Structure formats: C-alpha cells, structure tokens
Amino acid sequence: MSIPIKYLTVITVFIFCCYSSLYAQSTKPIYLDANKPIEERIEDALSRMTVEEKIAMCHAQSKFSSPGVPRLGIPENWMTDGPHGIRTEVLWDEWKQAGWTNDSCIAFPALTCLAASWNKEIAALYGKSVGEEARYRKKNVLLGPGVNIYRTPLNGRNFEYMGEDPYLAGQMVVPYVKGVQSNGVAACVKHYALNNQETSRMEINVKVSDRALYEIYLPAYKAAVTEGNAWAIMGAYGKYRQQHACHNQYLLQDILRDEWHFDGVVISDWGGVHNTEQAIYNGLDMEFGTWTNGMTGGKSSAYNDYYLARPFYEKIKNGEVEEEVLNEKVRNILRLVFRTNMDTDRPWGSFGTPEHAAISRKIAEEGIVLLKNEKDLLPIDLDKTKKILVVGENAIKMMCVGGGSSSLKVKYEVPPFEGLKNRLENEVEVSYARGYVGHVDGNFDGVSSSQDLAEDRSEKELIDEACTMAGSVDIVIFIGGLNKSRGQDCEGADRKSLDLPYAQNRLIEALAKVNSNLVVVNISGNAVSMPWLDEVPTVMQSWYNGTEAGNALAAILTGDVNPSGKLPFTFNNNLNDYGAHFLNAYPGNDNEVEYKEDIYVGYRWNDKENIKPLFAFGYGLSYTTFEYSNLMANKTNLSKEDSLTISLDITNSGKVDGAEIVQLYIHDPESNLPRPEKELKGFEKVFLKSGETKTVQFTIDNAAQSYFDPEKHEWIAEPGRFEAWIGAASDDVRAKIKFDLD
CATH class of the missing domain: 2.60.40.10 (Immunoglobulins)
Known part of the structure; x- marks a missing residue:
C-alpha cells in the first residue's frame, strides 16, 4: 500500500525535528544547561572566553553595571543601592537621574529599626521583600545589608547598620540575606570591614587587636557568609594593616576565602580601589566607581582605565601575571551570574506594591522603642483626650530622600503628623507648630521630596508659638531628633556632637514648663543626649521608618500596636561614656585610628567601667508587663x-x-x-x-x-x-x- 505524499511530508518533517532536537541537545554548551552543576558550567563558560572578555567582566561598564559576554549569552550584572529600598535609575555614565517615571520604590525602615525589632522572622520578610523589588527592577545584586559595628554614636552611617552587638547583628543579617537571595538576587554584605566612621573614611588606617577584630568586628560578616551563604561581599573604604579593605590580603584572602571558605564575589565600594597589583592578588573580583582615569579625577566613559581593566590586561599579555589569577576572579563572577541572572527558576519579583508597604509598616511598628512612660501618657486615651499639639520639624519632614547612597525616590511617604491626622481624624483635634528649623533642603542626587520647608521666623518666635499653643491642649507630642543631612545621619561625614541639633533641647525644656503631658519622639539612627529627661514623662525612640513611617508611629502612640522594640545600641549621657571617646580613640590622627577600647564596645564598656547608661542595650518598654x-x-x-x-x-x-x-x-x-x-x-x-x-x-x-x-x-x-x-x-x-x- 502506498503512502500519500502529504503524509510522507509530515513524517519527514517530524523525523527531521526529532533529529534536530537530539543534535541540539547533544551540542548544547554545558554552561547554558541549568541542570548541570554550577561548577561544571563555570569551567565550560570560562574555556570559551577570551582574555579580553574575562577582563571586561572584572570592572564596571557604567555607574551600576558590568559587562557580560553577549556572544555566549552571558548577561550583564546590574547592581542597585540598598539596603532600605531600590535606588532610582541614573544615567549610564553619570549620577544624574535618568528621569524614569516608573522607578519609585517602597522605602523600608532603616536597618537600625530592623535590629531594634530583634525579630529574625521579620528580618527574613524584610530581605525577601526588598529582594522582590530588586528582582522586578532587573537588578541581580543588592548593595546591602550593612553590619558594621556601632563603635561611636557620631558615625554618620550608623543608621544603615545593625547596632553595637556582633551576635545581634549576625542573627539578624542571616535571614535578611537568605530572604534577598530567595529571589535570585545576591545580597552584597557591606562594608567589609572596620568601616566604623565616616571621618577620613577613604584614608583612615585602623589599628585593632586580632581579638577585637574576631570577637567584635567580624562575627556578623562571618555569619552572613557561613550561615547565610551570602553571594557577594563589598569591601570598605578605609585601610587595615595599611592596605585598603577593597584589596586587603588579610581580610579578603586569609580570612574571607581561606578561613570562611567564601565562594562568592568580592565587589569594591565605589571608588574604593587604589592599586592594580593589590587589586589583582588580594582578593578583589569586581571594580566599581573608580575615578574614571584610574588615578585622580573623573573622566567620562573611561572604564577601560580602571585598575582591573587595561593595566590588568597588559600584565596578563606581558606574562607578568598568570592568566589563572584572572580565571579565579571570573569563576567567582560567573558563579554570581549562574546563581542570579541565569537561574531559570527564580521568581519574577514585584515592585511598589501595597503588600510591600504593609510589610514596611509592620517592620517599623516592631522596631519603635518606648523608652519612658511614667504618667502612662501612652497609649493616648482617646476617651479623655480632645486636643493634641504636634511640635517639631521631623513631624512633617520626609526622610527617604538624603543620607547618602541609601537615599530613595519613593512611591509615597507618610510623615508622622500626617499619620497622626489619618488615625485621629474625627476623634481628636490635632494641631501643629514648627518649633524649630533644621535642614530645609529636600533634594539629593537629583531626587526631591517636593517639600517647601523654608521658614523666616526666628528661633524665639518658633519656640514662643509652640509654647503658647502647648498651654491649651491635653497632650503635646514633640517629634524631633536628627535628619539625613550631611553632618547628621548621613554618609560622608560624622556628627559633631551627641546633642540634638537646631536648639531642640531648649524647645523641649520650654514645652515641659507649659505642659507636663509631654511626649518626646526622637527620630534618628544614633543615640542622642537627653539633658531634659527628668522633666519629660514620656520618651519614644523612632527611626527612619520609610514609606509608612507616620502610620506606624501613630499606631504605636494610640495603642493600636503595643510597642515591642528594644535598643540595638546603648544610649549614654555624654560622649565620654563611650570607650572610643573616653580613651581619645576617635577619630584618630594622621589618618590612623587605634581602637584602644579593644573588645569593650557598647554595653561591654559600660559594664567594665561601671557606667550607668541613659538607656541600656536591649532596653525597651511595653504597654503591658x-x-x-x-x-x-x-x-x-x-x-x-x-x-x-x-x-x-x-x-x-x-x-x-x-x-x-x-x-x-x-x-x-x-x-x-x-x-x-x-x-x-x-x-x-x-x-x-x-x-x-x-x-x-x-x-x-x-x-x-x-x-x-x-x-x-x-x-x-x-x-x-x-x-x-x-x-x-x-x-x-x-x-x-x-x-x-x-
């Protein structure tokens, strides 16, 4: 029986497709096969790459990206600043904003708040949520979290870290890292290591005993690596043993690789690389943000002049450096790529969602700390309270913009006064007085809070107005503290004093004299002195709490949520109660600082010297007992x-x-x-x-x-x-x- 020609055609096509499929499977590169072990895929991809392609992967190609290998289908790596939210898009070769209209994120509370929650489950939820936002924005490396130890309350970047205790920081960082990486996004734990001040941060050389290094300053990093399986580490700006941390033999090779068996990628902080030879041999894998001629100043689109770019390539070609040294770096980078961008099973993520906003609020509510409540002013008794006066710039100031690289362009932000009005509308009359003027500029790196906080009245006029209004209300809620401008809680500079700025102490003392029902809410990422503490019945410590800051604070003040946070660092009465300051071991001299207090950091120093703190590490009150x-x-x-x-x-x-x-x-x-x-x-x-x-x-x-x-x-x-x-x-x-x- 003959087979009709049309059926023969179908059979022929079917057989051809089957053979084609089998042939394709038999010749498919191992590195593209997600079912193969990662180490096999790495070696296969590496064997197909040219020296030029390998070199290119070791340095940036733009402000926040590094090249892949297009001809092999290996994607680029894209970084984003964290750890509190996903940074707005910038232009390829500039810090200037790219002008996108769909890059407004949810801002999560600063990591001081997360640490103050003492809740490992919340840390995991935080990491998962911010990782989802990064994944949706097609970023495969989140530059965070930070776990540098709170050595001095003047460190401008303490608000980005997790407090003074290495065990607490270690326990909180592990679930955060796992949460981020569950999205196929690498957590890049920073700033490794000894980045405990912003003063002279690019040049300072730290002298610290091995014992303090291992007991105080490294445990959180070790936990992130050995328990959290972090896929990336960012080097710090400063020096240890006279070598910059971004290419430090002892930190990166001896400890990170040899002792902890880290198999991830080491990324430089932006501008943290200073020497080609050390960058080649001392453990750095990826170089970012170098002044673009590799030496002194900025020059547009000059990434080939980076220390790990043309200078590295020439040493390979001249035989001065073995290609295997380069291969080790590329193996680490490929491992990152296969864990993130080439993981076919990773989820899609989500961005700017109501669910993330609700999680942000939950974190804030769990981290707010009630420090004093002598007259049981809190929670606010809504049956007896008819009028509330809110005083202070921080009650209306949006805090997501500013602070340095963690500055965010947010979908929305609810300041405290707005949150209280939202909650108390139609129940209590809520009025507002400015009280003091702090930092009125709401712009940072091209992102604006769109607030006009300009004020022409004098300090006396503002205090007089607040006191006059305070005399006729049931409760006064002062909301002040620090902000995220340079010289306060901000990258690039340290605070000058433990005191509250902008004459806030005088304002609080004046308010206490006219109304004894005074609640002081301090918003900061650092401890502050409180010379008025005996005159004030109620004090609360809040933080930079992100998108839902005001709603979270209102929930605590009204008792909708019972406060459960506890301090992740010690509040002392004055600077000399901190070991680094008592021993004149901060900020150092001639670009060198010695950690003379050794292992006695935070409460350890208070115990050793029998110093009674203002509020102790681990302290926090509740509305119950x-x-x-x-x-x-x-x-x-x-x-x-x-x-x-x-x-x-x-x-x-x-x-x-x-x-x-x-x-x-x-x-x-x-x-x-x-x-x-x-x-x-x-x-x-x-x-x-x-x-x-x-x-x-x-x-x-x-x-x-x-x-x-x-x-x-x-x-x-x-x-x-x-x-x-x-x-x-x-x-x-x-x-x-x-x-x-x-």
Missing part, C-alpha cells in the same frame, strides 16, 4: 561536646497583648584572658496574649562559651564555671543559672 519564672537547665555539667538547654517561662501579666524580647547573656567569672562581664549569646521575641504563658528555650553550645585567643589564633572554651544570665535588657538581669564545662 512580663514575668520571668521557672529557669531550668537540662544539665549543669558539660563536656566540650555537649550543648546546654535552658528553659524558662514568660508570662504576660498585664492587660494588653504584647511581645517580650528575652535575652541570654553568658558570664565567665574567671578566664586566662580578660572577658566582658557578659556577652549576648541568645534572644527570642515572644508574642503573648494577656495572661498567657509560654516556655522559651535556649541552646548554649561550645561557641557561646568561647573567646578568641590571638596567640593560638583559635576560639577557646576553657574548662570551669560559667553562668547564664536571662534578662530583659543588658542592665536588667532577671535570673541566673550556673553550669560547669569540664
């Missing part, structure tokens, strides 16, 4: 292989549902090397309904009992007696239990 009871351990004699499990009951003994942050500190009464009186080694945030009791458990392992021995260059857990202290703050220990390590 909590009781601690039944502290028990599963054993009291441990070998070095054992873990100790401690349990206790927490009861909400008040009338309002709320959350308590239970803190575990380890005390070592006697050791070969001096140790702090106590060190944070565990915490849990426990949500309890009124009258409810829950059991909290902590596991204490060998690491929790160890200190770093610089002579042996290892962590040591000495035999002997230890104590576990359970507290509600670093200066509020509620229970202790002893145990022995054999």
